[in-house]
Amino acid sequence: MRSRTPTVPRVAAIGAALLAVLLPLFALGPPAQAAPTGFRVENGRLLERSGDDFVMRGVNHAHTWYPDRISSLSHIKAKGANTVRVVLSSGDRWTRNDTADVANVVAQCKRNRLICVLEVHDTTGYGEQSGAVTLSRAADYWISVQSALTGQEDYVIVNIGNEPYGNTNYAAWTADTKAAIQKLRTAGFDHTIMVDAPNWGQDWAFTMRDNAASVFAADPDANTVFSIHMYGVFDTAAEISDYLGRFVTAKLPIVVGEFGHDHSDGNPDEDAILATAQRLGLGYLGWSWSGNSGGVEYLDMVTNFDPNQLTSWGQRLFNGANGIAATAREAAIYSSSGGEDTTPPTAPGTPAASAVTSSSATLTWAAATDATGVTGYDVVRVNGTSETAATTTTGTSAALTGLAPSTSYVFAVYARDGAGNRSPRSGAVTVTTASGGSTANCAIGYRVTNEWSGGFQGEIVVRNTGTSAINGWTLRWTFPDSQRVTNLWGGTATQSGADVSVTAASYTANVPAAGSVALGFTASRGSTNPSPTAFALNGSACTVS
Known part of the structure; x- marks a missing residue:
């Protein structure tokens, strides 16, 4: 409650006392700015409390639909990410993530040294999608779980609502976003706030782009980051560069909060998204770790949430050019909070090659050691004095695929610890692949015997067209459209991405001259189910009949 107005003599006394305090301050210049409470925006860049520039490199994880998959955060970290965007629900469209659950998500992010971007998904497509809620409603949810977030400003960014407008009435995005930001600030949120674009996140009408400056100015803390989702609208490098470049020129912070390598509304240029983000020093968060459905x-x-089964999209994002493994840098808060760890792991053992075929090989090596623990290994191809990332793993082996026949490769390994320190490089191993080409003693018959929504059953017949028996074999092929073997009889199957390898069972290992053996399997599939077009038996290509 405000006190009553003091008497005139009292006012004079207070005035004299204030002048005595303030005059020395005026002589010294303006007071120093108060220490930031966590992440903050300065000059268009996202900074940590320490003043370190932070560039998000991570993925989205659908926690609200898969709450039992919280271990995915450790798997995402092991692949090299520094950030995870976590899907939550206000309870309006899906099961509400309560305060205890939000606190646990934050704790797991911190345990795995990840920055947590938390988003409410119930706003998706508001105005067009049935059941979608307003940004104001999303702000109410954040206020209801505020106790789980207070004090976490160094680790958590609050993404008010996912794709908060569809393609109907999206012009209201500007006013609604300003109001939601101010609602959170009034409630005492000191966090960096992230806001998604309208038009299902893709801003094709440029509502966010053209009004971002006024939205940023409406935040009394000047601590708002903008998020664009890049799918079919962003199918050329020119569009991607122009959109992101305008924010950089205007010194307004922008991240690519979602993107993919393909989409039902068009084919985004993921290579240009990654390259442009790297060139401009902008963050990106790919969609999504696992559990997608609906086509x-x-x-x-x-x-199936298995970190050892990277899809082609996962391989591209984590291990490709400008990808997460090559560009992510862990948040400085995780080094400074526990004493900075600057000691790298020891070098891993020189890798040994096995199971070498015309297109693949397996590397194994002795583990590195580190006082705080080794978190992963990077396998690199050595080309003279330069290196190319090949794959990243948490174990001491790696399956290499996509190699060319009759070609020599040189590989080496680095170890990483939780602070981001990288070991000296291991010794190098030379791998020479087997020759390719067709043979006269192998033919494959492939057919789908049954099919249902999301899955199918298939049969593969391995025919020996030669004049001598085949004693022991490994059959390899590549699925053309994300199919994945779930069960197989007649052999033992392993799959990495789209590449399948089957080793014969004891009762199918011998294929007599002019004879054959049959394999059966079940598999998952997408909307289409095209057949593989190439098979290799013991490293040599077979004819397909």
Whole structure:
């Protein structure tokens, strides 16, 4: 409650006392700015409390639909990410993530040294999608779980609502976004706030782009980051560069909060998204770790939440050019909070090659050691004095695929610890692949015997067209459209991405001259189910009949 107005003599006394305090301050210049409470925006860049520039490199994880998959955060970290965007629900469209659950998500992010971007998904497509809620409603949810977030400003960014307008009445985005930001600030949120674009996140009408400056100015803390989702609208490098470049020129912070390698509304240029983000020093968060459905299963980065089953999209995002493994830098808060760890792991053992075929090989090596623990290994191809990332793993082996026949490769390994320190390089191993080409003693018959929504059953017949028996074999092929073997009889199957390898069972290992053996399997599939077009038996290509 405000006190009553003091008497005139009292006012004079207070005035004299204030002058005595303030005059020395005026003589010294303006007071120093108060220390930031966590992440902050300065000059168009996202900074940590320490003043370190932070560039997000990570993925989205659908926690609200898969609450039992919280271990995915450790798997995402192990692939090299520094950030995870976590899907939550206000309870309006899906099961509400309560305060205890939000607190646990934050704790797991911190345990795995990840920055947590938390978003409410119930706003998706408001105005067009049935059941979608307003940004104001999303702000109410954040206020209801505020106790789980207070004090976490160094680790958590609050993404008010996912794709908060569809393609109907999206012009209201500007006013609604300003109001939601101010609602959170009034409630005491000191966090960096992230806001998604309208038009299902893709801003094709440029509502966010053209009004971002006024939205940023409406935040009393000047601590708002903008998020664009890049799918079919962003199918050329020119569009991607122009959109992101305008924010950089205007010194307004922007991240690519979602994107994929393909989509039902068009084919985004993921290579240009990654390259442009790297060139401009902007963050990106790919969609999504696993669990997609409804025809967009191809956006899964791993199959069935298994970190050892990277899809082609997962391989591209984590291990490709400008990808997460090559560009992510862990948040400085995780080094400074526990004493900075600057000691790298020891070098891993020189890798040994095995199971070498015309297109693949397996590397194994002795583990490195580190006082705080080794978190992963990077396998690199050595080309003279330069290196090319090949794959990243948490174990001491790696399956290499996509190699060319009759070609020599040189590989080496680095170890990484939780602070981001990298070991000296291991010794190098030279791998020479087997010759390719067709043979006269192998033919494959492939057919789908049954099919249902999301899955199918198939049969593969391996025919020996030669004049001598085949004693022991490994059959390899590549699925053309994200199919994945779930069960197989007649052999033992392993799958990495789209590449399948089957080793014969004891009762199918011998294929007599002019004889054959049959394999049966079940598999998952997407909307289409095209057949493989090439098979290799013991490293040599077979004819396909």
